[in-house]
Amino acid sequence: MTTPTKADRENGSRFLPKFDDNGLLTAVIVDHETQQVLMVGFMDQEAIDQTLTTKLAHFHSRSRGKLWQKGETSGNVLRVQDILVDCDQDALVIKCEASGPTCHTGVTSCMYRRLEDGQLTPIDT
Incomplete structure (x- = not known):
C-alpha cells in the first residue's frame, strides 16, 4: 500500500491512523453521557485493533512498553x-462507559x- 496523502486522511472515508515516530497516537477518553474527560492515553496499532475487536479500551503503556487493557x-x-477521529487522523476521542473510577x-477522572x-x-469530578 502506498503512503496515505494528506487528502486521503482529511477527505477520505478510510481509517488511516497517523502514528508519531514512536508508533503512537493520542486517545482522549470521555464519558459517553456527560462528555467529562476521563483520561488521556496512547494507542499503537495493536491497541486500536484490540479496542475495535473487544469494544473495551486498550492502550500502549509507554512505561511498560506493552499493550494493556x-x-x-x-x-x-x-x-x-x-x-x-480528528482531521489528520493522529488523535482519537473515544466515548466510553466506565464501570468504575477511571483514575x-x-x-472518576484523571x-x-x-x-x-x-x-x-x-x-469535583
Missing part, C-alpha cells in the same frame, strides 16, 4: 461506545485538578 487488574473497564487514584496561578487545585 484499561481495568485489566482493577475491573474498572472502559466500554467503547463511539470513536471520533488509578480512585477518582483530570481532578485545575491549574490556577501556578498551583494545582482539586475539582
Whole structure:
C-alpha cells in the first residue's frame, strides 16, 4: 500500500491512523453521557485493533512498553461506545462507559485538578 496523502486522511472515508515516530497516537477518553474527560492515553496499532475487536479500551503503556487493557487488574473497564477521529487522523476521542473510577487514584477522572496561578487545585469530578 502506498503512503496515505494528506487528502486521503482529511477527505477520505478510510481509517488511516497517523502514528508519531514512536508508533503512537493520542486517545482522549470521555464519558459517553456527560462528555467529562476521563483520561488521556496512547494507542499503537495493536491497541486500536484490540479496542475495535473487544469494544473495551486498550492502550500502549509507554512505561511498560506493552499493550494493556484499561481495568485489566482493577475491573474498572472502559466500554467503547463511539470513536471520533480528528482531521489528520493522529488523535482519537473515544466515548466510553466506565464501570468504575477511571483514575488509578480512585477518582472518576484523571483530570481532578485545575491549574490556577501556578498551583494545582482539586475539582469535583
